[in-house]
Amino acid sequence: MHAVIEDFELWLGWEGHGPCLYSISARPMFIQRIVEAQVHDEFLEKVKTQLVKGEVNENWSIHIDGSVRFKGKLCVPRDVELRNELVADVHRTEYTIYPGNTKMYQDLKGQFWWSGMKRDIAQFVANC
Template sequence: MYIQRILEAQVRDEFLEKIKAQLVASEVDENWSMHEDRSVSFKGRLCVPRDVELRNEFLADAHKAKYTIHLGNTKMYQDLKRQFWRSGMKRDIAQFVANCQICQQVKVEH
């Protein structure tokens, strides 16, 4: 699933590798943590690396899941931010939803 792919992609992310090095040297604040599997979390939420392909698949899956079915960007962000963190995640979600043709077709004009 995506959790495993996120963990694998964290190893290739330069920013997260720097955070890991700082965590080992105890130079990062208490908001960051590294687990036994060497995954990195921010405020208890798994960090999603800056892998564009993974991010797009992750957002598409979250947006089109059977139990959510095309959420708006606010609800989608609220759901994802419980478990995941990424700098700019709210902006990415807003752009993703804005580019969804199904959402734009059913969007009510005010």
């Protein structure tokens, strides 16, 4: 079964409500770029500082890789180019015939978070 899941590049995660299977998986290099870009994001650096001081709520955390997470999801910095590249990558995935904005949002929100994500995805789909 595990080999079958690997063949389809699916992501299996646990979100507190039970196991979840997602149909997208960001490439490790892309995730590394997001983690590295977080260092240059003023808001996320402030959140990270507050986390170290214990000044933010339990929705925020620092992952083992040093990245900032919101409700366990990797926070994508306020970098329009990086966000557009992530959405475009999901849009052109070979496993999706034509993902509408709802499908893309559902897929992306399993692993990623940024403020205004749903709006940004809707704009991307409307312009493609």
